Amino acid sequence: MALVTPEVIAQVARLARLRLEGPDLTRFTEQLSEILQYVQRLQAVDTERVEPTTHVLPLSNVLRKDEPRPSLPSDTVIALAPAQRPPFVAVPKVIET
């Protein structure tokens, strides 16, 4: 039995900003269904009184001193962008005029 349908995977793909259709959608749905089926074995584990582990280290609220310090020069960083109009990064138009 398939745990997920192509419709569900297509919706997840839209959320993740990936295009997925045709044979790819069918193949991914089958593979993800098989992986989710395998993962189902966790449902049998009794975790009634178990706290979740998010991080293994007993560290919390790690802060550094709130002092200004030099950062990378903005032209160095802007130069990494695939499209630029210094001092800005360029993207397709967002707002209709």
Place this chain on the structure above:
Amino acid sequence: MPVGDLASKTIHELRHMIQAGTVSPPEIVDDLLARIDRLNDSRRIHAYLAVDPERIRRQAADLPASARAGQLYGIPITVKANICVAGEETSCASRILEGFRPPYDATVIERLRRAGAVLIPNANMDEFAFGSSTENSAFGVTRNPRAQDDRVPGGSSGGSAAAVASNMAIAALGSDTGGSIRQPASFCGVLGLKPTYGRVSRYGLVAFASSLDQIGPLAKDAEDAAMLLNVIAGHDERDSTSAPVEVPDYVAALRRPLKDVTIGLPEIPSEGLDQHVRAAVDGAIEVFRTLGVKTVPVELPNIDKAIATYYIIATAEASSNLARYDGVKYGFRAASGGSLTDMYLDTRTQGFGAEAKRRILLGTYVLSQGYYEAYYLKGMKVRTLIKQDFDDAFTACHIVLMPTAPTPAFRLKEKLDDPLQMYLSDIYTISANLAGIPALSVPCGAGPDGLPIGMQLLAAPFQESLLFQAAHAYEQATDWPSRRRNWRSGNAG
């Protein structure tokens, strides 16, 4: 001296030679580059995505006099393609980061430079470290240098492991989220350490799963691995998960006798465990017994849930870490005539390979409304149980010993179309990441076809010294230096 002779040496051997004045850093680099030139072709081992001999030679020629006292003065260290080296392409073997040259060094790179190392960047890997075979690299596979036929080097740090095993590297850095240092170390016949979570700064490591990722060494022997950890370990305020725990001298700890050490032997899932792997690991246990080590049975009752737990937690974290690749600030942007959303969709669809997409989809699914409790929250709770298993085991023993991988290196394409089978090859390595404990893979034999087999030694948090000590004692007892030198068959011949 014959070509490749310097390249075959360990860090500590080269260090002694440099100190004695019998060899210079440029000579070492020349020999290594000659070896790389012969073996790195994409039809051969292909451990590196790209090599720029001039830049590497310049580093060796320009080493400052102040670096002379450094622990790694003049020693070339290979770096996996997901660790930022300023000005060097750091693509994570992904199209989406093709051509990306970070403007800064990762903390581990800063430390290597300070110690006088010469950096050899760009070791091949599975895209974004997603995989166990290095076949998910967007820029071509790496072949196992120890195999007679086309076999995987393991993954995801397959380039680093294959480079060390074929003497295209002296030693290397990799990253390990579920076994990505240890499993390729096992497949290629080298040592590979995943340090304790928090032991090594991840600042400048491209994030995969932030509660699991660690950077660690791949090396030709325990002493080299200890030397590298000495340099890269320690607190870093730029990584909030870095632990403010003192760094011992791992090399000094190496030669302590193994007396009074107890090794715990767990019952492990034996489905799919190759008989030669079992025999090699049993042989290693006998060696430890002859060294006077006591062995006790220990229980890890939840280890059979490790893979299911891992593929929930790791994919959830990966889907969120990979949300940043949108074609705006760096890396690849698809030529898209449409809206901003179309640009995001085209960039990510063209930029990510199949395994990256699978993991993003799985991670997005397990985090989405209605599924979070059944998957992600459940996974984090089972993680607690797995961690408790190890806490309990380490009250009865100092080191837990088990195989690193259920089989020796498999064939190219053997598991590529079956993601679940690929995931199952990490069955013994994953729990160390979930528990945050250090684990070291040590070569302990070979199958009938000469394919290497590794054993895995695990210890309580921040007990890396014990692992090095055990590995070193094993190497001495089994004459590893001469076995390693004679182990030159296969693709690297």
